[in-house]
Amino acid sequence: MKIAAVPLTQSPAGGSPRPARLARWKGSLPLLPALLFLALCFLAPLIGLLLRGVLEPTPGLGNYATLFANSSYAKVLFNTFSVAGLVTLISLLLGFPLAWAITLAPRGWGRWLLSIVLLSMWTSLLARSYAWLVLLQGSGAINSALMWLGLIDEPLELVHNLTGVVIGMSYIMIPFIVLPLQATMSAIDPMVLQAGSICGASPWSNFFRVFLPLCRPGLFSGGLMVFVMSLGYYVTPALLGGAQNMMLPEFIVQQVQSFLNWGLASAAAALLIAITLLLFYVYLKLQAESPVASSNAR
Helix, strand or coil: CCCCCCCCCCCCCCCCCCHHHHHHHHHCHHHHHHHHHHHHHHHHHHHHHHHHHHHCCCCCCHHHHHHHHCHHHHHHHHHHHHHHHHHHHHHHHHHHHHHHHHHHCCHHHHHHHHHHHHHHHHCCHHHHHHHHHHHHCCCCHHHHHHHHCCCCCCCCCCCCCHHHHHHHHHHHHHHHHHHHHHHHHHCCCHHHHHHHHHCCCCHHHHHHHHHHHHCHHHHHHHHHHHHHHHHCCCHHHHHHCCHHHCCHHHHHHHHHHCCCCHHHHHHHHHHHHHHHHHHHHHHHHHCCCCHHHHHHHC
């Protein structure tokens, strides 16, 4: 006589959850305070922000239409994305050889170089921005050196415009490129590059077809971090930029503090959040080891 086996996921009566599932829920109870904290301090204000963008001053999508239709506001959006893209590109171009130098340097020198990068990142953001304001002004060290060398006849306008913003933000963002890139380069087995050379690859071919693809996780993560941070930066653009070259964070502060236009400011902030989430999703799809990419592969 055979006895039918009872599925482990149900009781003989059918419908009750298995004990393992109950144990898993009980094991997650310590996370409840953290989840409540996130819900009260992050999720609730975020929902309030999104609601203000569509409810004030009148219900609807008028704030978003104004944000894109008004030429002045459209220029703010263009400045924000163009500066973020330029800063990301310059940071990658300067941070890649610096990370490579740290990786290839002897252990002592590499540690010193990495310490200098970390020290620049730990220095006060306000102090670094003011330092660039002093260096880039008309009578600053950079213009004085260029005039002394005879390269220019009169000081260049390097502050209170987008040029100063790009220079200052690129300097601040380079460590955020160097750290993930240096970690990725350190994990690359040198025997892989040696195998490419043995197989007849030229140095340039070995770099572009072997080394650079292996650095892709660090490039993607560092580039995404710099681009997203550049979209929401406020201190450096406020000090080195000008009223004619306003970026989105300055625009949000102006709308709240000067005009009390909470609806338009909330719409601009919601736009920043949406762009950040979209970029993060694209990054997860491009990364082969991410859950999003693996689920799509199936």
